[in-house]
Each structure stands twice: as structure tokens, then as C-alpha cells.
Amino acid sequence: MKATAAGLLLAVVVAACGASGGGRRGTLVWKSCGGRLECATLAVPLDYAHPQARKLELALLRLPATDSKHRIGSLLVNPGGPGESGVAIVRSAGLLPFDPELLRRFDLVGFDPRGIGGSSPISCGENRDELLAVDPTPDNPAEIAAFAKADRALTAGCRARAGPVLPFLGTVNVARDLDRIRAALGEQKLTYLGFSYGTRLGSVYAQLFPARVRALVLDGGVHPTASAEQLSREAAAAAERALHRFFADCLTRGSCPLGPDPESAWRRLQRLAERAAPGAPSGLSAGILYRAAAVLLLDKNLGWPLLANALGAALDGNAAALRVAVELAYGDANENTLEAGVAVLCADEPERLTLHRFLTLERSLARRYPLIGFAATVGCSAGWPPAADPLPAVRAEGAPPILVVGTRYDPATPYSWSQALADALRSGVLLTYEGDGHTAFASGNRCIDRIVTRYLVDLDVPPEGTACRPE
Numbered sequence: 508m509k510a511t512a513a514g515l516l517l518a519v520v521v522a523a524c525g526a527s528g529g530g531r532r533g534t535l536v537w538k539s540c541g542g543r544l545e546c547a548t549l550a551v552p553l554d555y556a557h558p559q560a561r562k563l564e565l566a567l568l569r570l571p572a573t574d575s576k577h578r579i580g581s582l583l584v585n586p587g588g589p590g591e592s593g594v595a596i597v598r599s600a601g602l603l604p605f606d607p608e609l610l611r612r613f614d615l616v617g618f619d620p621r622g623i624g625g626s627s628p629i630s631c632g633e634n635r636d637e638l639l640a641v642d643p644t645p646d647n648p649a650e651i652a653a654f655a656k657a658d659r660a661l662t663a664g665c666r667a668r669a670g671p672v673l674p675f676l677g678t679v680n681v682a683r684d685l686d687r688i689r690a691a692l693g694e695q696k697l698t699y700l701g702f703s704y705g706t707r708l709g710s711v712y713a714q715l716f717p718a719r720v721r722a723l724v725l726d727g728g729v730h731p732t733a734s735a736e737q738l739s740r741e742a743a744a745a746a747e748r749a750l751h752r753f754f755a756d757c758l759t760r761g762s763c764p765l766g767p768d769p770e771s772a773w774r775r776l777q778r779l780a781e782r783a784a785p786g787a788p789s790g791l792s793a794g795i796l797y798r799a800a801a802v803l804l805l806d807k808n809l810g811w812p813l814l815a816n817a818l819g820a821a822l823d824g825n826a827a828a829l830r831v832a833v834e835l836a837y838g839d840a841n842e843n844t845l846e847a848g849v850a851v852l853c854a855d856e857p858e859r860l861t862l863h864r865f866l867t868l869e870r871s872l873a874r875r876y877p878l879i880g881f882a883a884t885v886g887c888s889a890g891w892p893p894a895a896d897p898l899p900a901v902r903a904e905g906a907p908p909i910l911v912v913g914t915r916y917d918p919a920t921p922y923s924w925s926q927a928l929a930d931a932l933r934s935g936v937l938l939t940y941e942g943d944g945h946t947a948f949a950s951g952n953r954c955i956d957r958i959v960t961r962y963l964v965d966l967d968v969p970p971e972g973t974a975c976r977p978e
Contacts, residue, residue, distance in 0.1 A: 533693030537569060544598065545569045549691050551621070551684045553675050554895070563672075565684060566625030568594040570615040580721075581692045582613035582963065583685065585620070587703030587727070587946075589678075590848025592624040593617030604949050606960040613698065613963070618688055620708075622669070622676045623847040629672055631664035631846040638845060639833055642781070642793040644869060644882050650793075655862055662890035665846060670892070676847075677854030679896035682712040686719065696721035698963060702946045703727040703920055706911070707855075710928060713903035720903070722963050726912040727946035728925035731901045735858055735886045736868060741921050743872045743880030749804045749918030750879050752943060756807070757815045764819025773878060776821055791826035797882040799829035802836040804918045805945035853887035854894045860886035901931055908934045908968040912955065916943045939974040952978060 537545035549565045552558040572578040586596040596603070597617035600610070609615070619626035638657055645654040665673060685708065689697045698721045701709040706725035713720050730738060754769035765772040780796040783789065803814035817828035838844040860868075865886050873881035903909065909932050913925025922939075929935035940947035940955050947955045954975030961967040 533691050535567070535691045540568060543570060545571065546594075549618075549688060551687050553672065555680065555683050563621050563627040565618050565621065565627075565688070566594055567616060567618045567688065568597045569617075570597050570600050570610070572610070572612055572614050574611040577612060578614070579612045579964065580614070580694050580698055581616045581689075582609065583616045583618070583688065583697065583699045585617075585699070585701040585705030585708055587701075587705050588623075588844065588848050589620065589704045589851035590623055590844040590846075591704075592619050592842075592844075594619050594625060604951060604956070606949075606956050608960050608964060614692075616688075616692065618684075620681045620851070621684060622672060622850060623843065627672075628843050629665065629669035629676070629847055629850060630843060631661055632668055639798060639837060640792045640794045643797055643884075644793060644873065645866070646781075646870075646873075651862075651866065658862070658888055659890070661846065661849065662888055665850060666890065666892070669850070673850055674854060674892050674895035676850050677894050677896055678707055678711050678851070678898060679715070681708055681851075682715050685712050686716050689719065694721075695719075698722045700724045700948070700963070701726065702948075704729060704851075706920075706925075706928060707731075707898075710901040710903065710909075710932060711898065713906045713909060713932065714899050714901040717903045717906035720906045720909070722907070722966060723909045724912065724948065724959055724963065725909065725925075725928065726948045726959075727917060727920040728911050728913060728928035729920055730924040730927050731931045732927070733924075735856055735860070739868060739872065739884045739886070741923060742883040742885070742919065743876045745880075745916075745921040746801065746804070746883050746918050747876040747878055747880035749916060749943065750800070752916060753804060753811055753814065756811055756943075760812065760815070764815045765822070770878070772818070772822060776818060777878075779821075789821065789824045789826050790830050791821055795826060795829050795833055796821070797879060798836070799832040800879055801882065801919070802832050806950070807943040808951060810944075849887075852885070853891040854896075855898050856887050857894055857897050858887070859889040859891060861889060901928075903932050903934060906932070906934050907966075908936050910938060910959065910962050910968065911935050912938045912940065912947050912959065914940045914942060914944060914947050917945050918943075919945045936968055936971055938969055939972075941974055942977040947975075954978070 535547040537547045540546040547567045550562040553561040553563050584596055585593050594617050597615050600615055622629045641653055641657045642650045645651040696719050699709050707729045709723045709725045757763040757769050780791050780793045783791050803810035820828055869881055869884040911925050911929040913922045915922050929937035948959045958969050
């Protein structure tokens, strides 16, 4: 959930490896993937109840520790989504502000979860551009019909092309895969960094394999027990608050592209987007507006200025920058971020919503959160198969201290979710970032980065109640 979110099923919110070089650690065979990067694959069971039957191939990428003499082990990373590529985050590690100490002491290892990216990816055969442009908040008969048509097409396409796999894409099976990866790396215990949806993966791993945990950082916690409706309501409140904070911030940055009254400018754009015909010259649509805003609100340092400029351009009749933000978030047409993300969430979520119930919830949210919160409605439609392995309650009895990082004004995973996750985990310890943005580690705050790095390297657990402020 770091950059995407699935609704019913459309609401807002790997590179190939070469064959030269090589080396072994554990049972994986690593091959050169360009520069210092190494790649490998690992076969895992589709269904762990029948491990000798069908297999899936997982794609892994490793950036070896720069100080092999003082290497601690492997640090596995999940960037969230679900639907995002762990291979991609390692490939771009040089562009991310990871503490050099981490890269010195750990091999950084990413993997694409089953069904995603380079790991036996599913395909649903849908027209991605049409799906992203459809209004995620339909409020008239034509929009409802278009939404329902797109939802049916996505569901039918996934069932037709990936039906036997869909029930096995949930987090419980990904956590089992994660343990297979740990063992194949030759690690006795897991050191893990998970963002957003990656916190769900990390907490489920800790529940299933508490004795195999060395250190887990869960940044931007997902509520461990909330229903889809509760998640929608709390995410809606967080998104609406973040948009108001964005408006206030815009006015402090000199000349705000939205003028002296950013909220009025936003409402004008809403009206334009809702009235825009498909394929309008400006490129503006309700789907593009809400999805782009949801994506760019995630990052205060870079995303908020980009959002202000993109909205200003859209007011002048050019929504190209908003479209680019959406395309970057969901990947190009050859990636399956959108459908894989929906499939994972629906493999986790046992409840199925009718279109009527989804619209009733969305309209309820629209009355309370009319600017953007109502676009956070989530749910799975009745056409999705039941989950093979529902999410367990997470307590992780017997696990060592687990560090949960929560951002006070997170627009996507509300701070209350991190609180709930830390409370649910028997050994959970909450670290608070008193700022904006989605997730906090490696986002430029030295206080957060220092505490998280010390925990991962030295297992130094911060005192309960520790908080860091924006710098």
C-alpha cells in the first residue's frame, strides 16, 4: 500500500537478469545482474498444503554488503503495495537515502512476491489505461455503469487467465515464501524492513515464525484486525486531513500554483474532472485527478510541490503531469502492479461486497470527506474466489522486539493503524514520526533513520514513546 490501493476493485487508492558471473551463499545460485547487483530465482509451492505439486518461481535481487568482513547478514526489503516490486527497490537502492551503515553491514535483498513482477506474474488482460481513467467515485448512472463494467472485466479477466492461482496469492503464503527465502539465503533468522503493506507481511511472518525473527521494522503499519469498511473510513479521514495540510503548506511556499484559496481551486478541478468526457484534450478525468493526488500526497518533500504544480497546470487545461504521476505509480503497460495488488488484497480479505454496498459506503464517505477521502473506499467484489489462507490474528508470541514506525499525519496508513499494530504484537515497540508523508524511514529524517539503523544493526530497541520531529 505504499503507492497503490485497490477498491471494488478500482478505487484510489523486473528487470531480466544476465547470465554471467556467479557465487553462492546458502542454497541460492547468484548471477551477475549488472554492476554489483546479483540475481537469483527460487521455486516455492503454489499451495503449501501440497508442496510437491505446482511451483512458482520467485525473482530475487541482491546488493552485497560493502564491508564483507563486518557483514551481519541479509536485510530483506518489501516496498509495499501490494503489487510493488522488491526487486525494483533494490535496483534503485543507490537513489534512496538508506543509511550507509545498512549497506555496509547487510546484503540488501529484494524479491517480487508471488504473482507480481518477475515472480510468476499473473495477467488479467485488462486495458490498464481505461481502468486508471475510470471514475473511482461514480455518482451518476453513466459513471456507475462504466465502473461496474470495468470491475466485471477485471474480475473476469483475472479468473480466466489466473483463476487457479488467485486464492494462493495472499499474505500468509507470501510469508511462507519469505521463510523459504530466509532459509535459502543461509540465514538462521530474518532481518526485515517492510513499508506499508509490507508491515502486514512482516507481522504475519512474525505470527507464523516468531522464533525465526532477528529484527523486523514495520513502517507505516496496516491495521491488523480492521474490516474493509473500517479501513475505508479511517483511510478516508487520513487522506482528507492530508489534503488540507497540503493546501496549508502550499500557501507557505511562496507563490502557490493554486492561488490564495487552494481548496476552492481543488473544488473547481473536481467539477472539471467530473464533467470531463473520456479522452478530453486536457487529459483530466476523475480517475486521474484522485489517483494522482493520492500518489503525490505520500511524499511531502517531493510529492507536494509536484502536486501543486500539476494541479496548477490542470487548472490551465493541461493534466499531463497528473497522468505521468499515475503512470509512474502503477508502472508501465508491461507491469502488473494494478491487477496483482487487487488480487493480493482479495486473497487476504474474506468479505465480498456487492456494487450496491460499495456505492452506499462510498456515498457515506463522500458526505463526510468530500474532497478526496471518499476515493479511499476499498473492497472486493463478489466475483473473486475465496481466500485459501485467511489472515491470522497477529500476536507473535515469543518474537524478539519488533519496531513499528508510525507517521502522525500519514495520508495512506493512518497513525492509529501503527498504534494498533504495535499494540497487537506482544513485543511491538512504537516509534513515532511527528510529521507528514507515507512511511518515515529513508525519507530524510535523521532521527528516524538513526534509530531504525541502530535497531537493525545492533538490535538497540528505542524506549517506548520515542518520537522524532521534522527537521
